[in-house]
Amino acid sequence: MTASVTNPAVLDINGLCVDYGLGDSAVRAVRDVSLTLHRGEVLGLAGESGSGKSTLAYGVTRLLSPPGVVTGGEVRYHPRDGGSTDILSLSPDQLRAFRWQEISLVFQGAMNSLNPVHTVLSQLTDVLKAHRPGMSRAERIARAEELLALVGISADRLSSYPHQLSGGMRQRVMIAMALALDPEIVILDEPTTALDVVMQRQILRQLARLREELDFAVVFITHDISLLIEFSDRIAIMYGGRIVEQARSKEIYETAHHPYSDGLLHSFPALHGPRRELSGIPGSPPDLTAMPAGCAFHPRCPKAFEPCDQRVPVLQPVEPGSGRTVACWLHADH
């Protein structure tokens, strides 16, 4: 697992910007985000609602629905056999073939993303029909059975409708669907938020096992940073559309450099150890239509000082050569 952080990159995001709306009324939801996903790693993307984490995922996969527009940057995908593809410049036909084959998604509120009037079988084989036109019907059914077995559901559930399955099973069907074409990257957008903790742990454990077996990279988006620390290799924390800190999960847990990451970590009461008085973070998340000047976090930051409200801190390595980056004036040598 530790090696996965040094594996070659499978996805490179460079200076990505996403706006909602056009012209003067545009709201910038993702600002100049650069991020690298390595082969076979679990990258956690944490942040509060409105921090741009889901928008980033949809921007990368070009699934943004209007008025969302990618206004800048590039997203490069590196297949196993070398070369690279710029996802943002793919034609609609190329994109259609690319999506799900290389990058698949498990959507937020996956419990409701299944079509209620189709059986599990027809929804699982739909993607195969579109991407593997050569497959016969029997082959498709066999593959669907295989996929369900992968996520621990018995094959006799194939003819069920979504309402006949429990929330946890629907979630697993969604995961099976995302794995149908053996993608290199799976993006999980709040995959377990609607589930109970017991079911959540079960599903995440299964995902961890599948990831070992099938060797895909995972982008795991959630607001629950305590979950990410347990389940991901690296964590990027977003605030106001920017990545403010990026490091290995253990490093973040032990010493969070950015005051926001630190505040986020101290917003979860602990289940063990001494009972501490916790305060959360004062103030409320920024309004994207009226972002504060300088660092977006400075109005809530307990350590804000003179450059914070004027200049935007850039994401830079904490120490030269370390993989850890932070965007905060406290850690910038300028």
Next chain:
Amino acid sequence: MPEGPDAPPRDDSTPPDTPPAAPPGNDVVLEARDLTKHFRVRRTLRTFADRDRPVVHAVDDVSLRLRRGTVTAVVGESGSGKSTIARLLAQLYPATSGELRLLGEPVRAPKGRAFRAYCRQVQLIFQDPFGSLNPTHTVRYHLTRALRIHGRAGRTSADLEQALAELLSRVHLTPPERYLNSFPHELSGGQRQRVAIARAMAADPKVLLADEPVSMLDVSIRLGILNLLRDLKERLNLAILYITHDIASARYFADETLVMYAGRMVEGGDSETVTQRPAHPYTQLLIGSAPDPDRISATGNGDGTGGGSGAAEGADASEGQETAGEPPSLISPPPGCRFHPRCPMAMERCRTDVPPRFDLPEGQWAACWLYDGTERSAPAPQEATA
């Protein structure tokens, strides 16, 4: 009653013949005794001929007490009946059976004047501050209305202004003038929830029922709301019922914690005891499943930056078996202990008999046959470390 032969489990500390006027400590504000709520299921063609219409056993034989100046948490997964309890206590639903006592007096106030008098004492806060405020009215309207209905608006408009300002500063929305004329959409989620709390406080209640008050809010502002509620509890000596699915926040916020599973209370006691030494196998499962960053170091996965699968597999061996299965259908709940189909320690008896409460040391109790006959020399409940 769903089960004839098994008498509903009695809370040993409350014999039914206790005079209601003198409960122990005399600080119990609201008490529920053997509260049961069954919802009827719509008749379908298949069940049309049946004489007994099927019911959902949402809450069965729940007894709890809310004391002045304490926070009582009810923890359970979705569908365990915890929100139904809040609505039963607020008298929004009539109970199927069981009794509700406010300050020792039995109450049944489904509507009208009696209901309003009850509301004055017992207020409810909902989960969703986006849905619980009317988007077409200002904060001033919401609070003025609550003050007027509960007769606390005073005589003059100066009295009213003062009451409004007092309410808003009580929930830390200062200066009050800045918020009085805003509409809900101009406020953030945390501010909206504060307005909802202020509206509940307008009645000057004795009991506050908080149904998942922070689960819709951003992580960084949840603690602010919990700390506010704690502050109100201390200053106004309120009894608070805190309903949540997050057992870690119950440990942080509540003095006493009750755990629910499939419509029944399975364990209760002091929050620290319940979370550190859970007695019931379900509570142990719940605590073992909660995300816990400390587990990385606890499992000796020292340098594993990928705490991920390492920790998960480490836990697999010990609890892989018990995490199987899902909560039962509440239309036909399993006989005996409702947790027995998933319980790793299920015995023959668990399949047939409903376990009563067994008292454990330090005020803890568990409804589990494991503790039968060990009332005084209870085996040390397992440590929570998975």
